[in-house]
Amino acid sequence: MDRTGSGILTFALRDLVWRYAGADFELRVDELAARRGEAVACIGPSGCGKTTLVHLIAGILVSNNGTVQLDGTDLSTLNERERRARRIRTIGMVFQEFELLEYLSALDNILLPYHVADELQLDADVRGRARELASEMGISDLLARKPKKLSQGERQRVALCRALVTQPKLLICDEPTGNLDPKNAETIVELLLRQAREHAATVFMVTHDHGLLKRFDRVVDVRNLNGRDA
Amino acid sequence: MKGVLRLSWLHAWHHKAATGILISCLGLTALLPAATRVVVERYGEDLTARARATPLVLGPKGNRFDLTLGALYFSASSLDTVPYALVREIAAGGDATPIPISNRFTARGRPILCTSPEYFALRGLTARTGTPPLRVGDAALGARAAEQLGLAVGDTLPSDPTALYDLSKPASFGLHITGIFEANGTADDEAIFSDVKTAWVLEGIAHGHAKTDELDNNLIVDRSAGNVALSGALIEHTEATPKNLEDFHVHTGEDRLPLTAIIVLPRDDRADTILNTGFNLREKLQMVRPREVIDDLLAIVFSIRRLIDLISLVLGAATILLTVLVLMLSSKLRARERDTLHKIGCAPGAVARLLGYEILLVLGTSLILASVGTAAVARFAPSLTATMR
Structure with a gap:
């Protein structure tokens, strides 16, 4: 297991190069790591590779150049099935567009990882945890509603509960406040960071909202990852 | 789930x-x-079951499907008729039992099948209530017909007039319901059954009226030895009752009375072959085996x-x-x-x-x-x- 200083690393990228086939785009990361419980914000202009970086950390994309370690394991040594299994156990993901399933109630959306992954067992404890999370997010009265009947802010709270219900070690958020008004954005980030702290989860959040950066332990600019890690 | x-x-x-x-x-x-x-x-x-239970059908030359479906399912046909004399001829031959069939008339749109008691034995029809038709004007109903017409024993069912505005044609004739048959799950359940003599009343060949010596003189056109000519203004009986039953008569020999078809039940295979061959040699007749006709159909x-x-x-x-x-x-x-x-x-x-x-x-x-x-x-x-x- 990789350790640096006083903390255990949740993820660590080294000498990473990523190119999309047939495109000029190239993402280079000399070194990027986050300690357990650390909240890292990621900024950078559109098209600089923030989402690609998120996908590389999550093991959705795998590069043969360089290493990505997640919770001490080099993802390139795992096959697709193992990476997927590790992802659903270790990582909670929050997206800009919430990505809730329209045909499921808020509660079923929260429990989605347990519905679709054989390795996760849906039991009374999990249901209780889902309801508790919903209560902490202030949406306990909305659990029976479908996403269409929820406001934008409420949808993102549901998405946040879905990411947290598996008790992940790493919370990856790809512009989760992009579709929210400033007040809702503040609230969501506050809830997100509080929950992460309570569960000792590392947060890696991509954002364009510079007003939120002060809430994070560290800020990295994707443009500076090549040779000059922030 | x-x-x-x-x-x-x-x-x-x-x-x-x-x-x-x-x-x-x-x-x-x-x-x-x-x-x-x-x-x-x-x-x-x-179709096959009913055809198998009906060995032979004798009728006029023409479409064999019409003849067979008419005899088996009482469907109306444009075929000519055959004379009642054939029933007597077959019975006299002793090789087969003939069952006369006449289905040229209807009551409330349902076929009236005028036949003899042998027909009920052939189809296994037994009366649930009352009795089968025994005399002129009696009628028994198939189970479904009774249910759908809402009739019971003792009710009267008028036949459908053949030509409402033609006074030369027979008027509607009241049929007395004497019985209702048990259902047998065939076309019989839908039909109205009557005696073959009723068919001739419906045809207008047989009729009933008061005795000539009881009639008003104005209704008698001519009276000579052995013959009385009556006026067209004479009103005939429109139903048969115990009181007027003896008034019904025909003015022609019974042998000439028309039938739609005759179901023939041969005694054995030999009789079947002889009857089939013999009748098919006749110019105006045909005898069919319903099973073969239905197989073709x-x-x-x-x-x-x-x-x-x-x-x-x-x-x-x-x-x-x-x-x-x-x-x-x-x-x-x-x-x-x-x-x-x-x-x-x-x-x-x-x-x-x-x-x-x-x-x-x-x-x-x-x-x-x-x-x-x-x-x-x-x-x-x-x-x-x-x-x-």
């Missing part, structure tokens, strides 16, 4: 209108050939069924292709959902199962729908085949 199966069910339920339409299309596509097969097979069994029906099967196959293929298109479009619309599931760590197999279960759900429900529909058709096929007659 758990896991991915639950998600598939929830997705199908969320899009219930679209799912319902898809299930209906597939269900109906499967139902059409299955139901056609059931109806045709039931129709074939029905069913061959036509089955060839039509094959055509329907072929059409169903083409329709089925088109429906399946359209269903595949719908599923492909649905899958395309759900690309984002699949992407989300992939990103959160869902196995590709689970995504495939999500779609697969939904397809199975639609196909399974369609098959259940088609099976229930086919069972319903099978349940009601007897009445369906009755309406096809």
